[in-house]
Every structure is written in structure tokens, then in C-alpha cells.
Amino acid sequence: MSDKILQSFDIQGFQEKLIDWYQNNKRDLPWRKDQDPYKVWVSEIMLQQTQVNTVIPYFQRFMSKYPTLYDLAYADPQEVLKTWEGLGYYSRARNLQNAVREVAESYGGKVPDDPKRLGKLKGIGPYTKGAILSIAFDQVLPAVDGNVMRVLARVLKIEDDIADPKVKKQFERYAEALISHEDPSSFNQGIMELGALVCTPKEPMCMFCPVQEHCRAFQEGRVHELPFKSKAKKQKKMSYTVLLIKNNHNEYVIEKRPEDGLLANMWQFPMVPTGEIGKEHIENWFRLEYGIDVELSAKQVDLKHVFTHIIWQLEVVTATTASETSDDERLQFVSCKKMEDHPFPVSHQKMLPYLP
Numbered sequence: 300m301s302d303k304i305l306q307s308f309d310i311q312g313f314q315e316k317l318i319d320w321y322q323n324n325k326r327d328l329p330w331r332k333d334q335d336p337y338k339v340w341v342s343e344i345m346l347q348q349t350q351v352n353t354v355i356p357y358f359q360r361f362m363s364k365y366p367t368l369y370d371l372a373y374a375d376p377q378e379v380l381k382t383w384e385g386l387g388y389y390s391r392a393r394n395l396q397n398a399v400r401e402v403a404e405s406y407g408g409k410v411p412d413d414p415k416r417l418g419k420l421k422g423i424g425p426y427t428k429g430a431i432l433s434i435a436f437d438q439v440l441p442a443v444d445g446n447v448m449r450v451l452a453r454v455l456k457i458e459d460d461i462a463d464p465k466v467k468k469q470f471e472r473y474a475e476a477l478i479s480h481e482d483p484s485s486f487n488q489g490i491m492e493l494g495a496l497v498c499t500p501k502e503p504m505c506m507f508c509p510v511q512e513h514c515r516a517f518q519e520g521r522v523h524e525l526p527f528k529s530k531a532k533k534q535k536k537m538s539y540t541v542l543l544i545k546n547n548h549n550e551y552v553i554e555k556r557p558e559d560g561l562l563a564n565m566w567q568f569p570m571v572p573t574g575e576i577g578k579e580h581i582e583n584w585f586r587l588e589y590g591i592d593v594e595l596s597a598k599q600v601d602l603k604h605v606f607t608h609i610i611w612q613l614e615v616v617t618a619t620t621a622s623e624t625s626d627d628e629r630l631q632f633v634s635c636k637k638m639e640d641h642p643f644p645v646s647h648q649k650m651l652p653y654l655p
Contacts, residue, residue, distance in 0.1 A: 304455050305476055313454070313513045314479040314486060320509035321489030324496075326351070329358055334484070336410035336435035337368045337399075343430045344395050344422065347444075348388050351495065357386050368410070371396060372403040380564060380642035387645060389562055394422030412436045425471065433483040441474030442487045443467065446494025451477075452526030453498060456515035461526045536610045538574030540581055541567075541647075544593055544618045545655050550632040552591070552620065553641060561606065566641040568650060569630075573614070589627045593618045599653040604646035611646060617655045 325331070328351065330342035341361060345354045364382055365371035371379070376396060383392040398420035402410055410431065411417045418428045429442035441447075448461050448470050455473060459466040479486040497504050505517050516522045544552040554569045556562050569589070571581050585593050596617040604611040624632060633641070635654070643651075 302473075302476070304457065304473065308455070309513060310477055313477065313510055316509045316513070317489045317493065318479060318482055318485045321485050321492055325488065325492055326496075329355060329362075331488075334435045334437075336412075336431060338362065339431050339435045340399075340410060340427075341371075341395065343427050344391050345386065347391060347427075349386060353386070357383070368399050368408050369403055372400040376564065377642060381640070384642045385645055385648065389565060389642075389644070391422060393563065397421045398423065410435070412438070414438075414440065430487065433478075433487045437482075437484050439478055439480050439483045441471055441478050442491070443471050443474050444491065446491050446498075447474060447487075449500065449526050450490055450494045450498045453503075453516035453522055454510060454514045456519065456521070456525065458525065458527055460529050462529045462531070532608075534605070534608055534610045536574075536612055537572070538612045538614075539570040540573045540578065540614045540616055541650060542569045542571065542581075542585070542593065542595075542616055542618045543599070543650060543654055544569065544591075544620050546620050546623055546632060548623060548632075550623075550634055551638065551654060552625075553631055553633055553638065554629050555631070561609075562644050564642075565644050567643065567647045568615075570613075574612075589625060589630060591620055591622045591625055591627075591630075593620045596655065600650075602646065602649055613646065615650050615653055617653070619655075 328342075330338050332338075342354070342358055345358055345361075361382055365374060365379075374396070376393070379392055379396050380389060383389060386392075401420060402408060406416070411420075412432065412435075414428060414432060417423060417431060418425070423431075426442050426444050429440040432438040432440045433442055448467070451457065451470055451473055452461065457466075457470070457473075459469065461467070461470070474490075477486075493508070493510070497508050503522055505511055505514070505522060508514065508517070511517055514522075516525050542552070546552075552569060553566050556565050556567060558564055569585070571584060573581065576584050582593055582595060585591065596619060599615045599617060602611075602613040602615060604613065622632075
């Protein structure tokens, strides 16, 4: 690869130092026990947007419940979401199950080791494809996530904006040029591990870095300046009143979210878009929307939940209804015990202590 950035860079020395450090310092993580492609796949999906320490108990619970690819492929989707409950970014779970089912039906239950076939499965982008193929199948493919971009931005002193999709492609080319052909699995995991443990975003521990002598940002005293990332667009704020509705049989009204979009197929307490209709119209709006009369009781708490692009500002209010059923297929009346069977997003799990 003829690129000015890699000219005079000691690729072999970088590989050797990184892999040697990884072999001696890697964390004992449950998905590293073997190279099972299914386990690697599940772990990589869980680790997207989520810290390792958070993922470990979820991974262990998930593997206990769905020990084989077939177990997950044909499980009840609501149960899968329930097992994933609290891990967030629920489209990951839905895409994972859909893709695993395709592997069960089209590839005899064997995770494809062909980049094109693997890359066509739902939820598998360039990073996940590279991670699975390098870690599980020892293929020479880069796996570039945020940790890897941060390490390479500092080591190679790349000053481009990592928020730009074109720049991400550049990092993939650099990683492809640097990756070890002898041990791609240890190289990819090593660079991720380095970003997670040593070359951290705010307080990198350069004194403990195994590739310090290769790091141009360190040599120029610019570690804290890189990587450069332009600020994201401001998140849109959306105001809702969430109703904790109880009837005379100690049952509560819960609502299933749509099959597509944010938190698809999850369950929640009904959310009234008060930012659009105004608080004085809640009861009337609810009657027109769901065909149920409710009477508001008392405000319980204000909560805020932050997503990537939006912020929910939630006013939680208790309410009562004389209804026992609903003709609206989105709604169910459930007891507290039955509620435990339904997958709720974290934002609504926080409301459970306020049930009347």
C-alpha cells in the first residue's frame, strides 16, 4: 500500500509488540474460551455500543438460554427480547435472531466463512464481519471499531475527522495494511484491547503502552488532541406523559410498540405526546387514541432517557380506569406477575417502582 502515512512505519515491529502484549495481558472473557463462530458473533453484537463489564453477565445468561445457533434461531422473539432486556439497542437482538435463523435454514447451521455471504446477513457490517472472520476463522480481515480508530489515529497521527464515513474507510485500509497475516485474530483483538485498556479516550496510559515507540502522536505530544471528531448534531427533545394505569382488578395497561423503528416490539406504559397535544388534553387524547376512559391521579416522577438522536423527557403520572379489556390490539391488561414476562426498555423499567 503506497500511502504517505505508512511510509517509514515499522509494520512488523508494531505487529510483534502488539500481539506479544495481547497474548500476555488479554482479559479472561467468556467468549474467548474458544473460537466458536456463534459465540464470537453474539459477543460482537452485544459489545456494539456497550461496555465489556456490562456485556459479560448478559452473554453468559444468553448462552445458557440459547447454547446453540439453532436454539436462538427458533426461540420466541419476545423471549429473546426479554433475555436482552436492559442491554439496549434492541434492534441488535432482532437482527441477530433473524440472521441466525437464515444461517440455520440456508447454511445448515454453520456460520458462513465467506465474507460476501456473511456480510449479507442482517446486522453484520464491515466491523462485525471482520471480527467474526478474523477471530473465529483466522482470516486476514481488519475489524475497525471506535477503539481501533482511536489507536490508529494516535499511532499514525491521522488528523482527519473520524465522524466522516469516508475517513472510516481510510482507517479500514490502514488496518488492512497493518494486520498480521500470521495471527490476524490476535492482532485484531490486541488493537481493540489496547484501545479499551491503555489507549483510552480521555486519560491514555502511554507509559504502559506496548507500541509507544511506534506512536507518532506520543512522540509529538499530541495524544490528547487525537482522534479529531466533529460534534454530532444536537439531539431532538421529545416530551411525553407516561400513564401508569390501574383498573379495579389490580391490572395495569401496557402497550406493545410497533414492529419497526425505535424499541420495536418492546412493551411500555402508554406514552402521550404532550409536547404536541398539551397536558390539558391527555384524557381526551387517550380516549380517542385507544378507546379507553382514564382518570389522571398524581404525578410521580420526571425521567429523562437519552438515545443517539433523541432525548425523551418523561413525566410519569398514575391513572385509573374502569375498563377491564381493550379492543385496541396494542394494549394488554396484565397483573404485576404477568408483567414480568414482557420485555420492557430501561426507560420504562425505571417506572416500575411507581406503580400504584
